[in-house]
Amino acid sequence: MNDHLLSILIWLPIIGGFVVLGLGNDRAPAARWVSLVVSLATLAFSIPLYTSFNTGTADMQFVEHTSWIPSIHADFNIGVDGISMPLILLTTFTTVLIVIASWQNVAKRISQYFAAFLILEGLMIGVFAALDAALFYVFWEAMLLPMFIIIGIWGGPRRVYATIKFFLYTFIGSLLMLVALIYMYLKSGTYEIALFQGMPLTLREQTFIFLAFFTAFAVKVPMWPVHTWLPDAHVEAPTGGSVVLAAIMLKMGGYGFLRFSLPITPDASRELDWLIITFSLIAVVYIGFVALVQRDMKKLIAYSSIAHMGIVTLGAFIGFQIVAHTGKTSGVEFGLDGAVVQMLSHGLVSSAMFLCVGVMYDRVHSREISAYGGVVNTMPKFAAFMVLFALANIGVPGTSGFVGEFLVILASFKANVWYAFLAGTTLVLGAAYTLWLVKRVIFGDIANDHVRELTDLNGREFLVLGLLAVAVVLVGVWPAPILDAMRVTTQHLAQQILVSKIVP
Amino acid sequence: MNGFNVAEFNAGLHYATPEIFLGLAACAILLLDLVLDDSRRSWTGVLATVALLVTAVLSAVQPVGPRVVALGGLFELDRMAQALKVVTLITVAVVFVYSTDYLKRRAILKGEYYVLGLFATLGAMALISAANLITLYLGLELLSLCLYAMVAFDRDSGIAAESAIKYFVLGSMASGTLLYGMSIVYGVTGHLDLASIAMVIRSGYAANIGLLFGIAFIIVGVGFKLGAVPFHMWIPDVYEGSPTCVTVFIGTASKLAAFALAMRLLPEALGASQPDWSQMLVVLAVLSMVIGNVVAIAQTNIKRMLAYSTISHIGYILLGILAGTPQGYQAAMFYMISYVIVASGAFGVVLLLARQGFESDKLVDFKGLNARSPWFAGMMAILMFSLAGVPPFIGFWAKLGVVQAVLGVSYTWLAVVAVLFSVVGAFFYLRVVKLMYFDDPTDSTQIGGSTLMRTVLSLNALAAFVLGVVPGSLIALCQHVLP
Numbered sequence: 001m002n003d004h005l006l007s008i009l010i011w012l013p014i015i016g017g018f019v020v021l022g023l024g025n026d027r028a029p030a031a032r033w034v035s036l037v038v039s040l041a042t043l044a045f046s047i048p049l050y051t052s053f054n055t056g057t058a059d060m061q062f063v064e065h066t067s068w069i070p071s072i073h074a075d076f077n078i079g080v081d082g083i084s085m086p087l088i089l090l091t092t093f094t095t096v097l098i099v100i101a102s103w104q105n106v107a108k109r110i111s112q113y114f115a116a117f118l119i120l121e122g123l124m125i126g127v128f129a130a131l132d133a134a135l136f137y138v139f140w141e142a143m144l145l146p147m148f149i150i151i152g153i154w155g156g157p158r159r160v161y162a163t164i165k166f167f168l169y170t171f172i173g174s175l176l177m178l179v180a181l182i183y184m185y186l187k188s189g190t191y192e193i194a195l196f197q198g199m200p201l202t203l204r205e206q207t208f209i210f211l212a213f214f215t216a217f218a219v220k221v222p223m224w225p226v227h228t229w230l231p232d233a234h235v236e237a238p239t240g241g242s243v244v245l246a247a248i249m250l251k252m253g254g255y256g257f258l259r260f261s262l263p264i265t266p267d268a269s270r271e272l273d274w275l276i277i278t279f280s281l282i283a284v285v286y287i288g289f290v291a292l293v294q295r296d297m298k299k300l301i302a303y304s305s306i307a308h309m310g311i312v313t314l315g316a317f318i319g320f321q322i323v324a325h326t327g328k329t330s331g332v333e334f335g336l337d338g339a340v341v342q343m344l345s346h347g348l349v350s351s352a353m354f355l356c357v358g359v360m361y362d363r364v365h366s367r368e369i370s371a372y373g374g375v376v377n378t379m380p381k382f383a384a385f386m387v388l389f390a391l392a393n394i395g396v397p398g399t400s401g402f403v404g405e406f407l408v409i410l411a412s413f414k415a416n417v418w419y420a421f422l423a424g425t426t427l428v429l430g431a432a433y434t435l436w437l438v439k440r441v442i443f444g445d446i447a448n449d450h451v452r453e454l455t456d457l458n459g460r461e462f463l464v465l466g467l468l469a470v471a472v473v474l475v476g477v478w479p480a481p482i483l484d485a486m487r488v489t490t491q492h493l494a495q496q497i498l499v500s501k502i503v504p
Numbered sequence: 505m506n507g508f509n510v511a512e513f514n515a516g517l518h519y520a521t522p523e524i525f526l527g528l529a530a531c532a533i534l535l536l537d538l539v540l541d542d543s544r545r546s547w548t549g550v551l552a553t554v555a556l557l558v559t560a561v562l563s564a565v566q567p568v569g570p571r572v573v574a575l576g577g578l579f580e581l582d583r584m585a586q587a588l589k590v591v592t593l594i595t596v597a598v599v600f601v602y603s604t605d606y607l608k609r610r611a612i613l614k615g616e617y618y619v620l621g622l623f624a625t626l627g628a629m630a631l632i633s634a635a636n637l638i639t640l641y642l643g644l645e646l647l648s649l650c651l652y653a654m655v656a657f658d659r660d661s662g663i664a665a666e667s668a669i670k671y672f673v674l675g676s677m678a679s680g681t682l683l684y685g686m687s688i689v690y691g692v693t694g695h696l697d698l699a700s701i702a703m704v705i706r707s708g709y710a711a712n713i714g715l716l717f718g719i720a721f722i723i724v725g726v727g728f729k730l731g732a733v734p735f736h737m738w739i740p741d742v743y744e745g746s747p748t749c750v751t752v753f754i755g756t757a758s759k760l761a762a763f764a765l766a767m768r769l770l771p772e773a774l775g776a777s778q779p780d781w782s783q784m785l786v787v788l789a790v791l792s793m794v795i796g797n798v799v800a801i802a803q804t805n806i807k808r809m810l811a812y813s814t815i816s817h818i819g820y821i822l823l824g825i826l827a828g829t830p831q832g833y834q835a836a837m838f839y840m841i842s843y844v845i846v847a848s849g850a851f852g853v854v855l856l857l858a859r860q861g862f863e864s865d866k867l868v869d870f871k872g873l874n875a876r877s878p879w880f881a882g883m884m885a886i887l888m889f890s891l892a893g894v895p896p897f898i899g900f901w902a903k904l905g906v907v908q909a910v911l912g913v914s915y916t917w918l919a920v921v922a923v924l925f926s927v928v929g930a931f932f933y934l935r936v937v938k939l940m941y942f943d944d945p946t947d948s949t950q951i952g953g954s955t956l957m958r959t960v961l962s963l964n965a966l967a968a969f970v971l972g973v974v975p976g977s978l979i980a981l982c983q984h985v986l987p
Binding site for chain 1: 878889894904908924926931934937979980983
């Protein structure tokens with residue numbers, strides 16, 4: 001079965017999604033249960049990915065390679081390494097949570113709603129597993145369609161604006177990446193990513209390819225200054241949509257930098273690392289301040305996501321500065337490790353935060369911070385969870401948020417104290433906006449009548465938040481399994497990016 | 505050209521079996537239609553569709569080598585001709601299936617629609633198989649004249665008559681320009697037959713200034729028939745003014761014929777002058793992509809929107825042709841076929857929604873289609889995403905192919921322009937999806953259409969999806985016919 005594990009992970013949710021779609025919107029209970037079964041089964045199939053994973057090699061594992069479009073040499077070539085495997089697990093785990101969390105909250109077109117999320121899950125796993133650039137691109141773009149529909153149908157009042165902005169922003173970036181991929185295909189005669197990574201390229205070629213990738217991935221991450229679609233998309237998306245966006249879609253950008261930009265264009269990455277590092281630090285500092293002044297809870301968390309993803313891109317590219325300043329390569333993999341852990345942790349924490357907002361929104365139908373206050377008095381269990389996730393968002397030791405930020409700041413320190421200083425402001429600013437949010441929403445006296453009428457978590461909500469709380473604390477206290485799984489891969493990547501690809 | 509030889513002419517007749525059959529069938533159906541009374545008028549449509557399918561089979565089973573010239577050097581049969589003919593015939597058959605309901609509901613179900621359609625198809629086939637400028641022109645005129653009449657077919661409609669006149673006047677001018685260009689080429693090379701023209705040019709006439717003039721006129725004519733900017737003025741008005749079932753004919757079958765016209769004239773006859781016409785096509789392609797995609801945004805009528813969308817897609821097809829490489833021609837052909845599949849489906853949905861006295865050709869008529877019919881909303885969404893070039897639909901592979909072709913000849917800036925304007929294009933296709941899925945319906949009428957039409961339409965749209973997931977066979981076909 002391990003031979004076809006990844007295929008199952010990709011196609012099971014997609015086929016399941018079409019089955020749910022076929023049930024029609026009139027059979028809501030059936031749609032819910034089928035979705036739950038499909039998402040649980042996918043989660044179950046993803047567990048062997050971890051248990052049978054060989055942590056001793058940087059090679060691709062669970063590889064499947066069959067011919068797909070022979071006439072253009074594009075293959076159905078999938079596999080995982082230490083970077084993509086944890087992200088796939090994150091995807092399957094998050095989808096189960098979304099299905100449970102959305103059980104009662106969707107008012108219309110229920111089967112289409114669940115179907116969209118299942119199809120999206122399969123496509124996202126495909127993005128992380130693809131080893132062929134054409135296949136990667138197909139999954140990468142196809143993923144936009146369900147998300148477009150999710151925000152557009154079940155979103156808030158300005159959903160149409162938000163969803164079209166989301167689609168066009170990400171589409172324009174991706175198309176430039178497509179031109180770069182075709183360019184490399186014409187040079188090498190194949191779409192295999194591994195061969196792209198080994199292909200010699202001049203600095204000029206690398207620079208153009210790097211910039212093309214940069215537009216695609218920077219929009220997805222999103223990096224300042226192309227981040228403006230994210231707050232709109234998050235605010236308008238239904239809770240489930242926000243969770244997928246924050247937990248997984250943003251990770252695609254970070255994953256793209258690690259899988260494409262760094263290994264395919266190492267020399268251009270070295271030359272242009274100032275670009276990424278500057279944008280990342282701006283994201284950390286400036287967007288941190290922007291988050292501070294938000295009145296809408298979802299917007300605040302969206303900006304906090306941008307700041308946290310700044311740490312990811314900083315960690316991915318800080319290695320070049322370490323080498324430039326110290327002449328040594330030790331510490332490069334800290335940045336890469338930190339980037340991956342930060343992606344996983346942010347996936348858990350931001351989905352938890354959005355689910356918390358969703359819990360309150362379902363009761364009060366407002367996302368304004370000023371509509372709340374003193375929630376702890378009526379929802380003590382919920383308040384406990386919210387505070388835990390807020391602490392994880394700050395990066396308090398013992399939560400998952402700490403590990404990644406610590407590793408990245410450590411790596412920045414090796415490069416230059418000032419990088420570490422600016423990156424470190426994330427801890428201060430993160431604490432400021434998150435704790436202030438908690439203070440205004442959770443604590444204090446009951447300020448509004450509808451807060452007085454709030455009921456605490458029901459069993460379903462408790463289950464979802466409880467699972468996330470366990471995951472957040474587990475990764476925070478004992479990150480070793482994840483770090484072990486990806487160590488060899490990140491070490492390999494660290495070596496790969498320090499070797500010039502320019503042919504003398 | 506050699507002298508005419510009756511025995512040789514007769515010996516080559518079997519190469520034209522499909523054309524001969526279709527011509528006879530069209531005459532027979534015209535006569536038969538006279539004796540049918542109005543209650544059995546739909547038989548004409550059935551017979552016409554069957555005739556097309558039989559012709560398609562006859563065409564498909566012909567054993568075809570690389571290239572055979574027959575009928576005194578007027579007719580040629582190669583793999584491209586065979587493939588284009590089969591696609592054209594099937595497309596017209598599908599168009600006929602879509603048309604029947606529409607014509608019935610408009611009370612304009614006349615046998616002439618089908619007979620004119622059959623003769624137009626015959627013209628397209630002659631054009632596709634032309635080995636000589638005369639046959640090329642003959643086929644083109646047979647096709648065009650039938651189309652002019654078809655546009656004016658709903659004789660009580662003022663707007664249709666206006667469109668027909670516009671189409672006729674501009675179309676005749678374009679034909680004249682094309683003919684003028686052909687006559688210059690004949691004057692310079694002394695040949696009418698495509699292979700001889702190519703040979704003469706290759707022997708050192710490529711830089712001849714007279715020939716360049718001829719090429720410029722030919723490009724104008726071809727650009728007009730394809731609908732490339734700046735020769736696109738007729739497209740939006742004709743698309744909007746014609747009965748929708750004629751619009752879909754013009755938008756699909758006649759575009760295939762125009763593509764064949766371009767392929768026969770440019771690479772086949774004028775291949776040695778490729779650097780010259782390629783530069784002219786760059787201008788047409790960029791303008792078409794820019795104007796087509798940008799102006800489509802402002803449209804409120806879906807037929808007009810699809811008209812500008814056609815213009816932009818022609819720009820992309822020209823990218824493949826101007827590359828001047830076999831990969832480019834293959835990509836252009838793949839693009840053309842995939843465009844025809846998608847466009848016939850999109851117009852099919854418009855035809856499906858049209859009812860008695862209600863054209864349903866405004867964009868707002870698509871509001872809330874998902875609530876009225878989730879299935880056909882899904883089909884239309886597939887088609888729109890395919891036109892936008894989003895994977896995993898067929899339109900994506902078409903765009904990939906032409907971008908690959910222009911990158912292959914180092915036109916990187918052209919590739920970047922092409923992809924950037926496809927983002928502009930994505931906007932108005934998304935707007936249709938937005939109307940269908942995100943808005944509430946203003947109209948709750950049951951979706952009509954016969955079972956046959958619904959089935960064919962569903963298969964048509966699903967083809968855009970299935971061929972998008974596994975495009976290998978169609979790409980391989982294009983590589984096979986244009987080696």
